[in-house]
Amino acid sequence: MAFTIKVNGKNRTVDVDGDMPLLWALRDVLDIKGPKFGCGGGFCGACTVHLDGKATRSCVTKVSAVGARAVTTIEAMAADPIGEKLQKAWLDLDVVQCGYCQAGQIMSAAGLLAAKPKPTDVDIDAAMAGNICRCATYIRIRAAIKQAAGLPTADSREI
Amino acid sequence: MAHDMTAELQTSRRAFLKASVATGGGLMLGIGMVQGAAAQTAAKLSAYVSIRPDGSITVMAKNPEVGQGIKTMLPMLIAEELDVDWTQIHIEQAMANQAIYGRQYAGGSTATPTLWIPMRQVGAAAREMLVMAAAARWKTAPAECATAAGVITHTPTGRKLTYGQVANDAASLPPPDPAGLKLKDAAAYKIIGKSHSGVDSPKIVTGQPLYGVDVVVPGMAIAVFEKCAVYGGRLVSADLTAAKARPGVIDAFVVKGGTNPTGLVDGVAILASDYWTANRARADLKIVWDEGKYADHSTALYDSRAADLAAKPPQSSLLKAGDPSSAFAGAAKVVKAAYSYPFLSHATLEPQGCTASYKDGKVEIWTTSQNPEPGRQLTAETLGIKPDDMTIHMIRAGGGFGRRLSNDYFVEAVAISKQAGRPVKLLWNRSDDLQHDIYRPGGYHNFSAGLDASGKVVAFRDHFVTFGEGETLVSNAVLGPTEFPAGFVQHCEYVQSTMPLVAPTGPMRAPRSNALCFAFQSFIDELAVEAGKDPLQFKLDLLGPARTAPATNATFDNGRMSAVLKLVGERSGWAKRGALPKGVGMGVAFYWCHLGYFAHVVQTRVDPATGVWKVGKVWVVGDVGSQIINPTGAIAQVEGAVIDGLGQLAYAITFDKGRATQANFDRYPLIRINRAPTAVDVHFLITNNPPTGLGEPALPSVIPALCNAIYAATGKRVRNLPMTNAILKST
Numbered sequence: 001m002a003f004t005i006k007v008n009g010k011n012r013t014v015d016v017d018g019d020m021p022l023l024w025a026l027r028d029v030l031d032i033k034g035p036k037f038g039c040g041g042g043f044c045g046a047c048t049v050h051l052d053g054k055a056t057r058s059c060v061t062k063v064s065a066v067g068a069r070a071v072t073t074i075e076a077m078a079a080d081p082i083g084e085k086l087q088k089a090w091l092d093l094d095v096v097q098c099g100y101c102q103a104g105q106i107m108s109a110a111g112l113l114a115a116k117p118k119p120t121d122v123d124i125d126a127a128m129a130g131n132i133c134r135c136a137t138y139i140r141i142r143a144a145i146k147q148a149a150g151l152p153t154a155d156s157r158e159i
Numbered sequence: 160m161a162h163d164m165t166a167e168l169q170t171s172r173r174a175f176l177k178a179s180v181a182t183g184g185g186l187m188l189g190i191g192m193v194q195g196a197a198a199q200t201a202a203k204l205s206a207y208v209s210i211r212p213d214g215s216i217t218v219m220a221k222n223p224e225v226g227q228g229i230k231t232m233l234p235m236l237i238a239e240e241l242d243v244d245w246t247q248i249h250i251e252q253a254m255a256n257q258a259i260y261g262r263q264y265a266g267g268s269t270a271t272p273t274l275w276i277p278m279r280q281v282g283a284a285a286r287e288m289l290v291m292a293a294a295a296r297w298k299t300a301p302a303e304c305a306t307a308a309g310v311i312t313h314t315p316t317g318r319k320l321t322y323g324q325v326a327n328d329a330a331s332l333p334p335p336d337p338a339g340l341k342l343k344d345a346a347a348y349k350i351i352g353k354s355h356s357g358v359d360s361p362k363i364v365t366g367q368p369l370y371g372v373d374v375v376v377p378g379m380a381i382a383v384f385e386k387c388a389v390y391g392g393r394l395v396s397a398d399l400t401a402a403k404a405r406p407g408v409i410d411a412f413v414v415k416g417g418t419n420p421t422g423l424v425d426g427v428a429i430l431a432s433d434y435w436t437a438n439r440a441r442a443d444l445k446i447v448w449d450e451g452k453y454a455d456h457s458t459a460l461y462d463s464r465a466a467d468l469a470a471k472p473p474q475s476s477l478l479k480a481g482d483p484s485s486a487f488a489g490a491a492k493v494v495k496a497a498y499s500y501p502f503l504s505h506a507t508l509e510p511q512g513c514t515a516s517y518k519d520g521k522v523e524i525w526t527t528s529q530n531p532e533p534g535r536q537l538t539a540e541t542l543g544i545k546p547d548d549m550t551i552h553m554i555r556a557g558g559g560f561g562r563r564l565s566n567d568y569f570v571e572a573v574a575i576s577k578q579a580g581r582p583v584k585l586l587w588n589r590s591d592d593l594q595h596d597i598y599r600p601g602g603y604h605n606f607s608a609g610l611d612a613s614g615k616v617v618a619f620r621d622h623f624v625t626f627g628e629g630e631t632l633v634s635n636a637v638l639g640p641t642e643f644p645a646g647f648v649q650h651c652e653y654v655q656s657t658m659p660l661v662a663p664t665g666p667m668r669a670p671r672s673n674a675l676c677f678a679f680q681s682f683i684d685e686l687a688v689e690a691g692k693d694p695l696q697f698k699l700d701l702l703g704p705a706r707t708a709p710a711t712n713a714t715f716d717n718g719r720m721s722a723v724l725k726l727v728g729e730r731s732g733w734a735k736r737g738a739l740p741k742g743v744g745m746g747v748a749f750y751w752c753h754l755g756y757f758a759h760v761v762q763t764r765v766d767p768a769t770g771v772w773k774v775g776k777v778w779v780v781g782d783v784g785s786q787i788i789n790p791t792g793a794i795a796q797v798e799g800a801v802i803d804g805l806g807q808l809a810y811a812i813t814f815d816k817g818r819a820t821q822a823n824f825d826r827y828p829l830i831r832i833n834r835a836p837t838a839v840d841v842h843f844l845i846t847n848n849p850p851t852g853l854g855e856p857a858l859p860s861v862i863p864a865l866c867n868a869i870y871a872a873t874g875k876r877v878r879n880l881p882m883t884n885a886i887l888k889s890t
Contacts, residue, residue: 017407020435028381028433033373034366036557037434038508039589043824046508074366087364094356094791097799098226099363100370100508100557125833132824134508134558135226136802137795138835155837159743159764159775 008076018064034074045131048104055111074103097135202326214323225559228792240282255551268852292328354791371527379582389817394425401443407436453661473654478640481650486618490609501811509557513572516582527556534566597665614690626660669855672752676859731760731778746867755856770887804861806830
């Protein structure tokens with residue numbers, strides 16, 4: 001069945017089973033490869049996209065459930081003021097190791113900063129806990145989010 | 160201590176030199192591959208360096224990139240000696256071609272020690288050819304020429320030529336003998352020692368396709384592959400009717416393989432134009448499997464057998480130094496403890512997979528393998544394709560950790576493409592990946608140690624219970640006879656017993672060391688407590704006066720080890736740990752592996768009501784020689800290793816009915832940001848030793864450092880991993 005979804009500002013039609021997760025409609029039908037496949041169960045966050053600006057796991061979101069909500073992927077984040085700052089901070093602090101999770105990390109971070117422009121370390125941990133980084137770049141992810149938010153990058157928490 | 164300067168490393172060095180000679184011309188690898196300059200717009204000075212007339216320079220990165228930063232680091236070495244600005248070069252991933260590039264693999268933290276000199280020679284050779292070409296044009300001596308930022312200057316006259324202007328001339332010159340090349344003094348480095356962000360990172364943060372899962376080949380189908388859940392099981396029969404009938408499924412067929420789970424095994428391939436459709440059709444398969452003779456195996460069975468074996472005399476002896484029996488009999492105090500650790504999955508975030516296009520006896524492969532050449536050989540032997548008929552692209556991998564040193568997914572993709580008669584991209588799902596890993600083996604250590612009246616360790620014994628058949632062990636389940644404190648306690652005995660294992664095992668980041676270090680360094684901490692000593696001082700005393708001790712393929716320098724341990728104590732404020740609040744503890748551990756000397760101090764707080772532990776700060780000191788090549792990348796490797804290690808307290812692969820029971824990250828809980836330390840203080844102790852690698856040696860000792868910190872905070876000793884927080888509750 002055909003579904004028209006709005007992806008990165010453009011209406012796109014996909015003729016697929018409505019149960020197909022958005023991730024695979026993006027990756028294998030629309031050739032949008034930024035959202036990554038990590039677990040298929042919403043556990044790792046590599047597939048994170050925005051639906052109307054809210055960070056969402058596309059591997060557990062059916063195409064039929066997207067409706068009129070705007071789908072935004074990492075490919076469009078350079079044009080987003082928060083996304084651009086995050087991408088720059090990610091590069092400045094050399095966050096990336098293997099990099100496979102980082103598109104999802106940036107999407108979750110952008111969702112956080114849109115809702116809370118000056119997050120604390122606790123806020124960051126809470127918002128980012130759904131995104132696994134197997135290389136464990138977490139120290140730099142925290143710092144990069146704070147840098148993008150214009151905050152000091154050091155972790156001020158005491159044990 | 161663990162094996163070091165491994166046989167692999169030595170093989171790599173030999174292969175490198177051999178390949179260099181084989182390419183003809185120069186001794187240096189690839190420099191014989193000079194092309195006729197006229198035929199190309201880009202003049203190829205060697206297999207690694209090409210320069211266009213406009214001065215743009217392409218440098219090849221020879222090894223697989225799995226997140227360790229090698230695609231950035233190796234070209235830095237070339238660019239330094241080529242004497243160009245980092246911004247002038249464009250880096251390309253090399254094809255898998257060992258005739259040109261020597262061994263191309265990511266393992267054992269070997270790239271730095273094996274390539275530190277050769278990659279700089281590659282750059283210096285190209286620079287020398289460019290200088291000679293300029294000197295010839297000026298009819299002057301090369302010694303009168305200087306280089307900087309891709310420009311050659313005739314020093315006496317100030318005349319200048321760019322590399323681009325002389326590249327064609329240079330490419331027709333014979334390559335110089337690398338032995339005669341003068342490499343820069345460290346004081347002259349402009350690139351080495353300065354932080355360089357990952358070369359692919361701009362593409363990664365903008366979501367451009369780079370990884371194995373992103374490969375698209377015209378006409379390809381997406382394939383999934385259903386295998387027996389019990390390792391090495393054989394397919395008896397398969398009813399594919401329902402799967403084939405599912406809308407969107409292109410084809411489904413049986414692939415026959417062997418019983419070696421690290422190669423091609425029996426299975427059913429399903430092809431569709433998208434992954435989801437192919438994967439969903441797996442539920443429609445009706446397959447009868449012969450699960451083999453180990454289908455009753457389980458973790459409970461292994462634990463029970465291990466306890467039985469530990470209670471019996473050992474099956475074999477690994478080491479006997481001095482007279483352990485008499486030493487134990489004469490000890491003032493004997494301490495005993497049993498430690499165990501589980502099987503672990505590599506759990507790379509990008510699941511295994513591979514793209515292959517087979518046509519008319521030849522095949523093109525796009526692989527994330529950490530070790531593609533053995534994949535070529537495996538595929539040749541399994542499918543009868545000539546090695547030279549395989550073209551192998553090395554694709555950036557979403558993590559490796561040793562998983563991709565094996566090539567099971569590689570041969571699967573080629574087999575499926577061959578049988579389907581079309582290009583396929585094979586994708587594993589997370590369950591495939593966790594349940595068909597080549598695991599870090601579990602193990603059991605039954606320690607005893609004798610202390611004299613002064614608290615000195617006078618006798619040490621480990622009855623290691625591991626996996627294998629008789630004395631033939633499964634991969635990476637080895638305790639070596641030089642494992643510390645062997646050689647540092649006068650009377651020392653390592654003995655062993657084995658039991659068979661259903662699952663395949665292999666190397667995982669800091670192989671063997673990641674497990675052995677936890678057990679040995681935790682038990683040594685227990686001895687410090689039993690001796691009534693400061694654990695850090697006790698460990699320094701055990702290391703003793705500076706000397707060297709032989710290890711497998713390497714030499715352990717305990718002076719370097721002690722210096723690192725002392726320094727981590729100073730940086731962490733170890734001496735002031737008595738002032739920490741109740742419920743907070745600091746622990747220390749050290750280890751040497753893969754030529755790197757590391758010590759960690761971990762500070763942790765344990766909630767007495769729940770037993771939940773949280774790490775505050777971690778201090779790390781490492782000695783990997785005289786030069787940190789790319790500081791940001793080096794620190795990143797250490798930060799990642801630390802957090803990776805901390806996470807290993809909390810998860811395990813367990814077996815039941817001959818198969819792994821964990822199917823996804825809900826039951827294999829990789830560490831997340833909310834458990835990561837608040838800070839990791841990384842310090843490299845620079846010593847006058849050759850630079851060595853970092854992916855692995857920074858990991859092992861963080862695990863016992865955390866366990867020892869938990870003991871300091873709670874008085875509870877963590878002897879069995881994975882640890883459940885409940886054991887830390889205050890009762």
